[in-house]
Amino acid sequence: MEKSIRKYFPIFLLPTLFAFVLSFVIPFVMGLILSFCKFYLVTDAEWQGLEAYKYIFFEDRKQTFVNALIFTTKFAIVAVILINVIAFIFATLLTKKLKGTNFFRSVFFMPNLIGGIVLGYTWKLLINGILAKVVEPGVYLSSNETYGFWGLVALMCWQMVGYMMIIYIAGIQNIPEELVEAAKIDGASKWQILTNVTIPMIMSSITICLFLTISNCFKLFDQNLALTGGAPQRKTAMVALDITLTGNTTSTFLQGVAQAKGVLFFLLVGLISFIQLFVTRSKEVQS
Amino acid sequence: MMKKVLALALSLAMVLTMFAACGSKKEDEKKATAKPVVNDEEAAKNGEVRMLNFKPEQDDAFKEAAEAFTKETGIKVKVETAANNEYESTLKTKMASKDDMPSLFTINGPMGYNAWKEYCSDITELDLVKKVTDQGYLVKNGDKVFGVANCVEGYGIIYNNGIIKKYCETEGAVITSVDDIKDFETLKKVCADMDAKKAALGIDAVFASTTLEHSDDWRWKTHLNNIPLFYEFKEDGVTGTVDEIKFSKNGAFKNLFDLYLAYDIKEERDKSTDDAMVQLAKGRCVFAQNGTWAWGTISGTDGNVVKAEDCGFLPFFCGEDDANAGICAGTENFFAINAKVSEADQSATVQFLTWLYTSEKGMDLVKNKLQFIAPFNNFKAETSPNPLINQLAADSAAGKVIPWKFQVIPSEAWKDTFGANLKAYAEGSMSWDEVVESYKTEWADQMALLNK
Structure with missing residues (x-):
């Protein structure tokens, strides 16, 4: 049996492998190569070495990539903390034996089902309405990068909290009751139970949630495009949007720059995810 | 063993894509001087017009024109329309696929010409080009014409x-x-x-x-x-x-x-x-x-x-x-004829454009279906239900417009x-x-x- 599996596994693997190569490996390799080229059509690319990378860091007077990176990092830090804390609080509340927990779980999960573009435009109207009432008429989300920043944070929290909450709920429900009971008998306070029992036991959920939120925050595009579009003056453009804006040109050189930004972006997201995965893995409780 | 085969296959795929990305441009070194468009009525019969249309709202009208043209001449016309705001990226994809390249596409003016220089054929000698009411309705490089406006907006x-x-x-x-x-x-x-x-x-x-x-x-x-x-x-x-x-x-x-x-x-x-x-x-x-x-x-x-x-x-x-x-x-829509498609296709495309803007049936379609103000002197100003178009036509005729x-x-x-x-x-x-x-x-x- 095992022998025949060994013998025939490539045949079963082939369709997936084919799709993977076609839709991932090839574009990826092409993208990598194109970042060293100037091009308008991918078929007539012209090699130019590291020019595009040099431009991104040294020659771009406005430093759009670096600024986008700083903005994205700030956003990611704030959003990741807020999303996870709020989601955890909700999860804790909704695992208590309260009335209507199922109803609330569904309600909190729902925003996650709405697409980013739709959410972006809806929140834009919403926030513009509030700003006009609270600050003054004629002030919009796009007037000030602080509004844009907090608008994005609010939007992301609203959208992602439900999903993370579900993961935390699953984690919390998996904690053996004896463990909590034993802790109680030993006289542990609620805080001690939380820090010494609950959190270590749901470390795998935390890993998943952090992983998802961090990579989602760094890769954010739809919401950014719809909510602020980078306004004012590209100050709220996150990395993915910055790449798109850079590539939207007839300049063959800037196409290469956008491609190079894409490669850097990939390296960055990959690196962050690996570090993060490594760090949290080592803290997980081995069961 | 299998692992090795797999690894080999994978790396082969990678290397192949590298060649695909970089290899194809050696053959036709960038030519600064584009060739004049070919217009051979005989060859046109075997040609095909492949048009990439810029305006989604005119998709139906262009398809209707294409059908009428095919009925009259037997030359096939394929009209494809790029989704709203997706024209440039659609055009890029189409141009990269060598067999399905559009023979007729639009550029937005000098900047568009800059990007598509190698694909725009020289259309200076076309009769249609000589009919334009204002030189501003042409995209030129020196004396040569590479794009012609398909409509005027104001x-x-x-x-x-x-x-x-x-x-x-x-x-x-x-x-x-x-x-x-x-x-x-x-x-x-x-x-x-x-x-x-x-x-x-x-x-x-x-x-x-x-x-x-x-x-x-x-x-x-x-x-x-x-x-x-x-x-x-x-x-x-x-x-x-x-x-x-x-x-x-x-x-x-x-x-x-x-x-x-x-x-x-x-x-x-x-x-x-x-x-x-x-x-x-x-x-x-x-x-x-x-x-x-x-x-x-x-x-x-x-x-x-x-x-x-x-x-x-x-x-x-x-x-x-x-x-x-x-x-x-003025306009941001200039027709250009692809210099890299076959001579038969180029001829067919010229025939189609000429038919559309000079034949009775074609002109009728331009006026009433596409609802263009055509920038050619064989079109007479006629009243439209759109008062703004009427004023534009009148002002253009009187030379009172800013290009x-x-x-x-x-x-x-x-x-x-x-x-x-x-x-x-x-x-x-x-x-x-x-x-x-x-x-x-x-x-x-x-x-x-x-x-x-």
Whole structure:
């Protein structure tokens, strides 16, 4: 049996492998190569070495990539903390034996089902309405990068909290009751139970949630495009949007720059995810 | 063993893609001089026209034209339409697939030509090209022609004469009819006076909202921007693109833009251009800068109060050569014939274009189905249900129009920056001098990147 599996596994693997190569490996390799080229059509690319990378860091007077990176990092830090804390609080509340927990779980999960573009435009109207009432008429989300920043944070929290909450709920429900009971008998306070029992036991959920939120925050595009579009003056453009804006040109050189930004972006997201995965893995409780 | 085979296959795939990406350009080294388009009636019969259409709203009309043409000549025509705002990326994909390259595509002017230089064939000798009513409707490189406008559009300051008439009857009105507005000073006075009489006229403001969100600021960053570009180029005798801009006529731009900002519906500047047109349609304002295409939105609004006979364009009076002010006429759609498709396909494409714009059936389709104002002298001005098109046709015939120059703007990025700066200026976080400065440095930067 095992022998025949060994013998025939490539045949079963082939369709997936084919799709993977076609839709991932090839574009990826092409993208990598194109970042060293100037091009308008991918078929007539012209090699130019590291020019595009040099431009991104040294020659771009406005430093759009670096600024986008700083903005994205700030956003990611704030959003990741807020999303996870709020989601955890909700999860804790909704695992208590309260009335209507199922109803609330569904309600909190729902925003996650709405697409980013739709959410972006809806929140834009919403926030513009509030700003006009609270600050003054004629002030919009796009007037000030602080509004844009907090608008994005609010939007992301609203959208992602439900999903993370579900993961935390699953984690919390998996904690053996004896463990909590034993802790109680030993006289542990609620805080001690939380820090010494609950959190270590749901470390795998935390890993998943952090992983998802961090990579989602760094890769954010739809919401950014719809909510602020980078306004004012590209100050709220996150990395993915910055790449798109850079590539939207007839300049063959800037196409290469956008491609190079894409490669850097990939390296960055990959690196962050690996570090993060490594760090949290080592803290997980081995069961 | 299997692992090795797999690894080998994978690395082979990678290497192959590298060749695919870099290898294909050796054969045809970039030719600076494009060949004249081939026009062979015999060969055309075996050819095929593959058109990539820019405007989704005209998809049906072009398909109808294609069918009629095939019926008459037997030459196959394939019309494909790019989704809204996806034209450039669709064109890129199509051009990269060697068998399915469009033979007929559109470029947006000198900048589009710049990007697609190697794909635009020289169409100088085509009869159709010789029929254009103005040289401005051609995309040229030196003496050679590479693109020809497929329609003419126009924009100006749309007014609702119904309210203007009402204003003229008020006490102390500055003008007696809309025709009295002949320069910027008068326009300014009229606006101030109308603003003072808002309640009596039943309007919210004089102008529709100056929409400043990044998706709706093209009326200023691109269209109004034509005014300073036109006057600067006229003064300096510029005909093509420029690496550096002086923005010497920024005063003309500022005059109008300040006027809009002073008297518009301020609370709704975050709305869309269509919303601004609805404001005009509902009689909430008197003026709105926009083009011939806006009539659809205006006349289609529920509760529209703008009668066709009351709707017209005011020329751009901006304090610069007001005696010769006009509405802006031009296009961003120039047909180009692909130099890299077979001779039979090129011939077929020429036949199709000639048929569309010179045969009786074709001209009828252009006028009534595509609803284009064709820029060729075999078309007679005829009345359209769209009053703005009628005015454009009349003004063009009388030579009272300002040609579009904004196609020389270096890039979308430049427009975005200028648009964002205008917004910041309107909100008071940027001074006009800073806007002017950024206009110039940004232009030089973008052009340098284009030429890099």
